[in-house]
Amino acid sequence: MPVTSGRYGYLGPEATFTEAAARRLPLLLGAELEPFATVHAAIDAVRAGEVAGSVVPLENSVEGSVNATLDELIRGEPVTITAELLLPVTFTLMARPGVELASIRRVITHPVAEAQCRTWMNKTLPEATVSLGSSTAAAAEAVARGVTGPAGEVYDAAIAAPIAADHYGLTPLAGDIGDDKDAVTRFVLVTQPGRPPRGTGSDKTSLVAYIRDDHPGALLEILEQFSTRGVNLTRIESRPTGNGMGRYCFVMDAEGHLTDERVGEALMGLRRVCGDVRFLGSYPRADGIRPPVGRGMSNDDFRDAAAWLDSLRHA
Numbered sequence: 001m002p003v004t005s006g007r008y009g010y011l012g013p014e015a016t017f018t019e020a021a022a023r024r025l026p027l028l029l030g031a032e033l034e035p036f037a038t039v040h041a042a043i044d045a046v047r048a049g050e051v052a053g054s055v056v057p058l059e060n061s062v063e064g065s066v067n068a069t070l071d072e073l074i075r076g077e078p079v080t081i082t083a084e085l086l087l088p089v090t091f092t093l094m095a096r097p098g099v100e101l102a103s104i105r106r107v108i109t110h111p112v113a114e115a116q117c118r119t120w121m122n123k124t125l126p127e128a129t130v131s132l133g134s135s136t137a138a139a140a141e142a143v144a145r146g147v148t149g150p151a152g153e154v155y156d157a158a159i160a161a162p163i164a165a166d167h168y169g170l171t172p173l174a175g176d177i178g179d180d181k182d183a184v185t186r187f188v189l190v191t192q193p194g195r196p197p198r199g200t201g202s203d204k205t206s207l208v209a210y211i212r213d214d215h216p217g218a219l220l221e222i223l224e225q226f227s228t229r230g231v232n233l234t235r236i237e238s239r240p241t242g243n244g245m246g247r248y249c250f251v252m253d254a255e256g257h258l259t260d261e262r263v264g265e266a267l268m269g270l271r272r273v274c275g276d277v278r279f280l281g282s283y284p285r286a287d288g289i290r291p292p293v294g295r296g297m298s299n300d301d302f303r304d305a306a307a308w309l310d311s312l313r314h315a
């Protein structure tokens, strides 16, 4: 059994949006935080027991899922989500002191930031090329240190969090350059599998369903498990399993907690119709929404029905 500690990891280096998210997570208040260079390294440290958990970006309101994170949840040794946090993000273009906006030709940033600043970049710096790095802070650090790209190219500027400019000694050239001013990113705390936090009445359950033998209606079968039990899905996404062309799994977020009868019944249904099901955790919703429970779908309704069946079987 790996040894865990009170330390937590996050997608680094220092001054990433993920660090800001980790510092806002109530569960991690006062915890020692350690940066990791990639999502993979941050989650592998959880698997190895080097840290008690890691905070990673999962999805963005504009760009969608962070595939590096989804793939860690889908493949390899299982880990679970214990908490989520929503963070508004604003982007700043920054360069070494003395570099002028008009002279910028090469920019580096994280893929999520690149997607969100595309309109501004096309309008303001149409000649510039944008390279992708492992995080916005790694991009800022590369600019500050004059790190060169694979073809020896020097990056003139980075798109990163406003605090990254201060942190890496760069000069902000333009602030709030995101196309959607209300963009929000969802971050999750990933830990080793274990008993989920208690249900709060405002919870989400994440899971991965792997199809058993591709066949017509396979996705419908999966969806039916939720709809017939009145469980609303807040997200569903297909990802390649990594085991051959055309093999997909579905990553889903459902409303409710593992201990809710309707969620438990839906999970049992999935277990019957899927090749495999990976439980990715039940945790409090960051938006605090308490969705209404449909008629006949409450815990009491399910328990009452189970007791009735039992009475028939044992009459």
Ligand SMILES: O=C(O)C(=O)Cc1ccccc1
Pocket: 011, 015, 016, 017, 018, 019, 057, 060, 089, 110, 112, 113, 134, 135, 136, 137, 161, 185
């Ligand atoms: O690169 C970062 O700073 C991250 O934490 C990932 C990210 C990038 C862009 C928006 C939100 C999160």
